[in-house]
Amino acid sequence: MIDPVVLRENPDVLRRSQEARGAAVSLVDDAIEADLARRAALSTFEELRAEQNVFSKKVGQAAGDEKKALLAEVQQLSAKVKDASAVVVEVEAAYDIAVRKIANPVLDGVPAGGEEKFVTLREVGTIPTFDFEPRDHLELGEMLGAIDIARGTKVSGARFYFLRGIGARLELALMNMALDRALEAGFIPLITPTLVRPEIMEGTGFLGEHADEIYYLPADDLYLTGTSEVALAGYHSDEILDMTGGPLRYAGWSTCYRREAGSGGKDTRGIIRVHQFNKLEMFVYTTPDEAETEHQRLVAWQEGMLQSLGLSYRVIDVAAGDLGSSAARKFDIEAWVPTQDAFRELTSTSNCTTYQARRLDTRYRGENGKTTPVATLNGTLATTRWLVAILETHQQADGSVIVPEALRPYLGGLEVMTPLAPLTPSTPVTA
């Protein structure tokens, strides 16, 4: 939710942001109007209510005829209060709707425009070259007995898979490595619920733009989360946090579920885009003036992971039009995927400033002792998708894959993953 003070005193900030996002500028004026209507109704109600309170007190003290007379008088007033109160409810609901339509104002420097207007901040690492025809991650995964799509589909349908053998181990190794990095950086590990109540899903803003991406269980009125960000953001909802010890950093591990509606036909091969995967997510609560610095730290931790894994990548500053409504700025890191001849997103980190915290009512006590919303940030530290880049980048001609050094301690020192069967690309995985 946007800052109502900004709406009142500095609406141009919001107008410029809406413009950059390619969203409707008129929403700002709608909200201003709704705010005025709301405050007017509130004043009317409160004055009547104050009057009624005085009367009620008198009634309580009076007796006999005097009481009867007072009662007759106050009854009309009571009706008026009721009406005024109904108006307030109505007008506040309208205000709420109007204000929630406005996205978080983007930070200075965020490139304006749609998805393709992103700015590449840097490219790191050398793009791998091969003196043989590189295999894609699925072919490698099948040779290694690491990925079993056929059986995933048999059991659960399209976009499901089994990670098996070295594949299963590799994912756990990756997650553990990421967790160790997070611990070094002072994060508190958290294994989060993946089913959440509607108000939490709503509060994190996912029910708006991502509504049809989300699995819903009607029998229990619960949503399956597409990222542990949801639970991590809800963790401190309705709380006043102590920020004197610096930022509160959490590393949330969870399985993530996404319907991938609307991405039909895209990335149908392998495990690039799937309904279920695992992710270690960083989530930070901090003061608003620290948020941008923290955002840079999150990117640095992400880059540290990718570098340790020997991946080449680029960092992009995502364009305003491609930001979620909660994010004021977002950096994506995309790793080079050799067989696609392209960079593919492996991480994303958003600075949500106070927007998300306002919705979830997460505050801290500022210098003057007043409570004020915190800033929240989130970012990926590892996901299943990373296996794609790792396998393809470090493959050798015989279909074996070199284990990046940083991962070896997590795989009992294993240096190379070797194919199960002789080289026949279509070799089915056998049990």
Place this chain on the structure above:
RNA sequence: GGAGUCGUCGCAUAGUUCGGCCUAGUGCACCACCCUGCUAAGGUGGAGAACUCGUAAGGGUUCCGAGGGUUCAAAUCCCUCCGACUCCGCCA
């Protein structure tokens, strides 16, 4: 799933019988000052969350798990929901 007990301003509690004296009291913790030769005790005062009116000083309104209802008036009565605990049942 069944039966029962319960949910009060950071923590702990009073208040709910029988609606108005609740402007929600008290203890602990907290902040400021005073006193005191000292990591203590005592004294005085302050202090919940949110919205809103006002340049300000200072007002007003709301909040007793959440939401409705009854009433001139609800922490208190009624309904629904959420949560905690206890016992029973079931269980990959």
